[in-house]
Amino acid sequence: xxxxQLKDKEFRLYISNLEIEKxxxxxxxxxxxxxxxxxxxxxxxxxxxxxFAAQLIRSLTIPIQITFLRVxxxxxxxxxxxxxxxxxxxxxxxxxxxxxxxxxxxxxLTLQHISAGIKKQQPASLKVATLLYKxxxxxxxxxxxxxxxxxxxxxxxxxxxxYDQQGRGLNDIFVLNEKLSE
Ligand code: IMP
Ligand code: MG
Numbered sequence: 140x141x142x143x144q145l146k147d148k149e150f151r152l153y154i155s156n157l158e159i160e161k162x163x164x165x166x167x168x169x170x171x172x173x174x175x176x177x178x179x180x181x182x183x184x185x186x187x188x189x190x191f192a193a194q195l196i197r198s199l200t201i202p203i204q205i206t207f208l209r210v211x212x213x214x215x216x217x218x219x220x221x222x223x224x225x226x227x228x229x230x231x232x233x234x235x236x237x238x239x240x241x242x243x244x245x246x247x248l249t250l251q252h253i254s255a256g257i258k259k260q261q262p263a264s265l266k267v268a269t270l271l272y273k274x275x276x277x278x279x280x281x282x283x284x285x286x287x288x289x290x291x292x293x294x295x296x297x298x299x300x301x302y303d304q305q306g307r308g309l310n311d312i313f314v315l316n317e318k319l320s321e
Contacts, residue, residue, distance in 0.1 A: 167198030187242030190299035
């Protein structure tokens, strides 16, 4: 079993890069067909989603626009329970078909916050793509349209996701080698 150490914590291999890339290609196929002959505006949630977004875009054949949003609700391995962001996307989203691109949906707080901000701009449509989703952790009423992997309520790193800013560059996804207390 492959394990890695990041700061004080040990993580074990969970989802290989091959599986991740295969799954993202499948999501891109669905998006290409759902938005056939439309232009899609991606709102990429920094920092974690940069890598998912980059991989997704490789397989998108529809025309796209891209903008970024910086949000953060995590400290260490627990949600801080509040979202910090400066909500200014550098593209007008009114009338656009918008897709939020997230690394992971945990409580759903971040997504709810972002969705509310975007809806104020009255996009033509708003959907959500996330690489990872923890259904057992969900506390807010959010709709998720494209999901890579549903995972248990465990802390993961790699492929853009971090533990205290470490591990984002890992090509595979690793899971914490201990159970999180509820
Ligand atoms: P939420 O607002 O509770 O849904 O948390 C979502 C954000 O918390 C994600 O966009 C991530 O940045 C971060 N996050 C949640 N779970 C994890 C995890 O297992 N590993 C790393 N970051 C996480
Ligand atoms: Mg995030």
